[in-house]
Structure formats: structure tokens, C-alpha cells
Amino acid sequence: MSGRGRAGMGQGMRRRSLTVLAVLTVAAVGVTGCDAVGGDSPPGEEKKAQPAPRPTPVWDRSPDSVAAVGDSITRGFDACTVLSDCPEVSWATGTSPEVASLALRLLGGDRAVSHSWNYAKTGARMADLPGQMAQAATRLPELVTVLAGANDACRESPESMTPVADFRDDFEDAVATLRRAAPKAQLYVSSVPDLKRLWSEGRTNPLGKQVWKLGICPSMLADADVVDAAATARRESVQQRVEDYNGVLREVCEADERCRFDDGAVYEYRFGTDQLSHWDWFHPSKNGQARLAEIAYEAVTAKEG
The missing domain is CATH 1.20.5 (Single alpha-helices involved in coiled-coils or other helix-helix interfaces)
Structure with a gap:
């Protein structure tokens, strides 16, 4: 070839x-x-993407236990008898059907007794909250309620009110105390009530004004009928401090994924004389405690914080 x-x-x-x-x-x-x-797919048919599993919500709308910290409001002070605590009508953990506390609404009657604890103290200020929170955390509660700050504004004079920076430090310390001992506990934070409105409502009752002279919130309630420039400026400074406190509560709560602030609902609630104690015309009556319980229940069970 x-x-x-x-x-x-x-x-x-x-x-x-x-x-x-x-x-x-x-x-x-x-x-x-x-x-x-x-x-095994037919020609031209792509495999469908599997949906990602939905994350478990951080906030549990039906907690199984409740602990409360705070001041005289949460102790039901002056709601039953004069100048006395009445925790059974507390908006947070009380057992009275007349109030239908947050614990009763969430847990039911028997469990509201066995699975709720009230560590609030009459006269407590924000500086007392870390200690109360440490006590509450020992129970490993699923929900802790906070209503505190009124006594930081209710001092002998506006000059002796708790500085806003100290208020913030104390509240952050309280939250950190809870997180160290009970990191998954949920926190419901109520705003401080509108003290000026309580003055304007309570001053219509002569008996209430006499009780105020015993020393109830003098920075706001002293000389209840005096409305001159000095008295007005004094009350306005107290009111501004309350609003500043509420700003702190909001900001600190927003930094914690397991915390819900009431978005100012208690501050904005227009308490009338029916909602005020007929012993001192300043603290919540049983009716007022029931209104606080309603506000808290709506916030805790809302789908979004």
C-alpha cells in the first residue's frame, strides 16, 4: 500500500x-x-425547591408560669383597705375573679395559684428591681412582668427624682440578672402611668387630697389645688421624667428579643375615678387593676410584639 x-x-x-x-x-x-x-423527572421538568422550615417563634403567647416584679401597683396597694397591700387583686398574679389577672387569664384558676409568684414591693424603685428579678429567676418562670418607675418620679421634690441614666443602668442590670439565670424567660414591660392625669382626676375628691398629705407622691401631688406657675412647672418636670423613663423602658426592651414593651398603653390609658382607689385616689382600684390586666393580656397574646 x-x-x-x-x-x-x-x-x-x-x-x-x-x-x-x-x-x-x-x-x-x-x-x-x-x-x-x-x-426520575420527566424531560424539561425541574425539581421543585422544598420550602424552608418555619422558625419557631421566639415569643410564646401562652406561657405556663408568671412571676411579677415592681412596686405598690403590682402589690394591689390600697385596692382593698387603706394603706395596705392586697396582692390577691394584683393585675399580674392576683387570684380574684373580679380582676381576672394576667396569670388567671393565661394559666387558669388552679395554675394561677401554683405557677405564679409576686415579688413586687410597695415603695420599690428601679434600683430594687435587680434584687427582685434575682428572686423571680429562681422560679425559672416562662414570663416575668415588670411595672416599676412611678416611685422614681414620686419623690419629695423633682430634684430628688432618680436620674434617667441611673434608671437605665438599674433596668439594664435587672434584665441582665434575669438573663443570666433564666435566659429563655419572656419579659413583659409596662409603661409608667401618667402621674399628672392621676393628679388631675384624684384632686376632685376631698378625702383623697387628705390622704395625699400623708406623703403619697409629693413631687406631683403636694399642694394639689395650687396651680400657679411654680406648681405647674413642678408637675411638668415630673411628667417629663416619667416620659423619659418610658423611653428607657422601650429602648432596653427592644434590645432584648424576648421582651415586649406595652408601647405606652398604660401611660396613655385614661384612668378615671372608677379606676382609682377610693382610699387614696391615686393607686389603681380593683377596676383599675382589671384594666391593667386587660392591657397586659392583649400585649402578651398579640401575634406580633
């Missing part, structure tokens, strides 16, 4: 080899493509 013939034969063999290689390559690519959409 001539050299040209052998060369032609070699070129033909190389062409056939390249053809076979191309076919095998196409087949391999085809197999790989089938695997990408699922080996």
Missing part, C-alpha cells in the same frame, strides 16, 4: 475515534443533566 493510502487510513481512523468520543461525551453530559433535575 502506498504512503498516501496509509495516511488516508490513519486519518479515517482518527475521525472515527473523534466521532465515538463526541458521542460518549454527549451521553455523559446528558446523564449529568438528568441527575441535576432528578433521575
